Amino acid sequence: MTALLRTEALASAFLKKENNNTKKVIVEKFFEDSFESFEDFVIKDEKIDFYLNGEKLISVMSIKEHQDAHIIGFLLSEAVISSFEDIKSLKISEDGLSVFVKADISNIAYENLFKQKTLTSGCCVGVTGNAEKAFDCSFISTQYSLKSTQILKQMSEFNKSSKLFDDTGCVHKARIVLEDGTYFETEDIGRHNAIDKVIGLVTLSKKDLKKSVLYVTGRLSNEMVVKCVMHKIPIVVSKAAVTFEGIKAASEHGVTLIGFAREHRMNVYTHSGRVLID
Incomplete structure (x- = not known):
């Protein structure tokens, strides 16, 4: 019979810090009539504190990577800032757990962020205060298009596992x-975090998003579509499912929404005119 607290005893004896984003732990895998112990990697999620103009803005559970891009993407997605030029200074603390931003902001968007919060469907639960209001009148009218074969090829390249995913299966x-x-x-434990980070990276590079495609690994719900509308990204593709509210938002605001993009097929739910057949 398995001794009580065996795993905890092994973990305390052999736990090793592997790198900034993972830790190595002892795991016991049980079968019907036996078990085995082995070392495995788990993701190291940490609480990152964002400060805006000298005050605590929000804390997010994330991995300690691309923190500068994360806060920029978040502020842009929530319409608290309108462009990168609104950022006056940005500093990451030495331990990487705090990010300090000084910026010219929209006071209305900032106040609304805390007055009226919507619980998102993210895998790492988040809130948004400006998602629905900020994009009410937005519509992506660009004629940017891609061949279906090109989308599937890019999705296939995107779907290749990363070392962090291979180690943990948790990003x-x-x-x-x-x-x-x-x-x-970018990668993160939360799909919202990953999108905010990658939008932040593009913004830091001062590239235009109006002719781009966003590829993601998670489901495409309403708030994921909102991020595309906010940044004028015309096409979003996932290997996962879409939700009804996601389809409604994409249809109303001009986003080409593609789900279940795998191997040689994909489902196009809205604005299929941007997808060309060879």
Whole structure:
């Protein structure tokens, strides 16, 4: 019979810090009539504190990577800032757990962020205060289009496992591919975090998102579509499912919404005119 607290005893004896984003632990895998012990990696999630103009803004559970891009993407997605030029200074603490931003902000958006919060459907629960109001009148009218074969090829390349995913199986990815083929990619424990980070990276590079495609690993719900509308990203693609509210938002605001993009097939739910057949 398995001794009580065996796992805890082994973990305390053998726990090792592997790198900034993972830890190595002892795991016991049980079968019907036996078990085995082995070392495995788990993601190291940490609380990152964001400060805006000298005051605590929000804390997020995230991995300690691309913190500067994360806060910029978040502020842009919530319409607290309108462009990168609104940022006056940005500093990450030495331990990486705090990010300090000074910026010219929209006071209305800032106040609304805390007055009226919507619980999102993210895998790492988050809130949004400006998602629905900020994009009410927005519509993406760009005629930017791609061949279906090109979308599936880019999705296949995006779907290749990363070392962090191979080690932990516990991260979402987001990739933005620009018209010239340049791409930016981020990973995080939360799909919202990953998208905010990759949008922040593109913004830091001062690239235009109006002719781009966003590839993600998670489901495409309403708030994921909102981020695309806010940043004028015309096409969003996932290997996962879409939700009804996600379809409604994409239809109303001009986003080409693609789900279940795998191997040689994909489902196009809205604005299929941007997807061309060879």
